[in-house]
Amino acid sequence: MKKWIYRPHIEGNASRQAHADLPEGTVERELGKEGFFGPATHMYHPRPPTGWKSWEGPLRPRAFDCVRIKPHGHSPWDAALLLHNAALRMRFWTCRESMDHLARNADGDELLFVHNGSGELYCDYGHLAIEAGDYIVLPRSTMWRIDCAAPMQMLLIEATNSSYTLPDKGLVGEHAIFDPAMLDLPRIDDAFKAQQQGAAAARDWAVRIKRRNEVSTVVYPYNPLDAIGWHGSLHPVRINVRDIRPLMSHRFHLPPSAHTTFVAGRFVVCTFTPRPFETDPGAIKVPFFHNNDDFDEVIFYHAGDFFSRDNIHPGMITLHPCGFTHGPHPKALGRMLQQTKPGTDEYAVMIDARDALDIDEAATAAEFHDYHRSWQQK
Secondary structure, three states, X not given: OOOOOOOOOOOOOOOOOOOEOOOXXXXXXXXXXXXXXXXEEEEEXXXXXXXXXXXXXXXXXXXXXXXXXXXXXXXXXXXXXXXXXXXXXXXXXXXXXXXXXXXXXXXXXXXXXXXXXXXXXXXXXXXXXXXXXXXXXXXXXXXXXXXXXXXXXXXXXXXXXXXXEOOOOHHHOOOOEOOHHHOEXXXXXXXHHHOOOHHHHHOOEEEEEEEOOEEEEEEEOOOOOOOOOOOOOOOOEEEEHXXXXXXXXXXXXXXXXXXXXXXXXXXXXXXXXXXXXXXXXXXXXXXXXXXXXXXXXXEEEEEEEOOOXXXXXXXXXXXXXXXXXXXXXXXXXXXXXXXXXXXXXXXXXXXXXXXXXXXXXXXXXXXXXXXXXXXXXX
């Protein structure tokens, strides 16, 4: 356990309660450690701390439009690499037709998030029907393929040399956010048994294995997804964002870490789902300005009305690297204390990465280059 240098102190005109009862005419800025889990200080400013006039240099907020990324091939190893570091590889994949081979990731667990479309996933463990809004966790080296009737778009998040686990839910207990009983598992059902039979099952099957970001191909003279049964506690799981029940407080705006869905070695995956706005008159009702200086923050916008952002549509990604303050856009800030509707209407996937992320060519080619100007008052 870390022994932080810790002595709570109030200086000047400040609120005693974070995210509520701000001094009149001020906005709040949080300076925190360890992604909202460590010590923090709350500053109160007369102007938004995002009121910059100009920006030079490589560090800046970034936005990318995945809708503009052209599909390449029908294998997950053809997917466009967007962001990466030693612990994480984030790709965007348009699966235009059913896979004629099996994929296997030997570099780490794979998390699939289905943005559009639906299909059937077959893997070592059986069959799962998948659709928009599904998370599918595939343990490292699972063999799998997807059958799709129409193109599917997916965000692929690799936990490089690591595993996905569930977050520690602390005082609220194991059944908060989602009960583990809500996790669906692959089944050895009729659909799985059917793909083990007939001419398609008798042909050669290629397994494309990714290891150290290079792909090797192993060919079988039969379909290797031929299990007749299994037992154990290692297996893929699926949950849909509709089944996630967010933590809420009507008197206090909770930080993004309250919405953690999966935890990997050097990053976490959080999910934003619709929820009521805070009702306490003094509580802020938008994300607070913050310096999340131990993490790079990535958000993939899946569906709905993204209440803290302007000019963002489904399929876009924002990257807020550590080193500067970020928070709501001006239009959202105008509703800091009073909203015009009872709750949020958004689904988004957030990744907090402990190590700096590199931006790859596919993301740069789909970048909205003036995103850093979007905080400037019109």
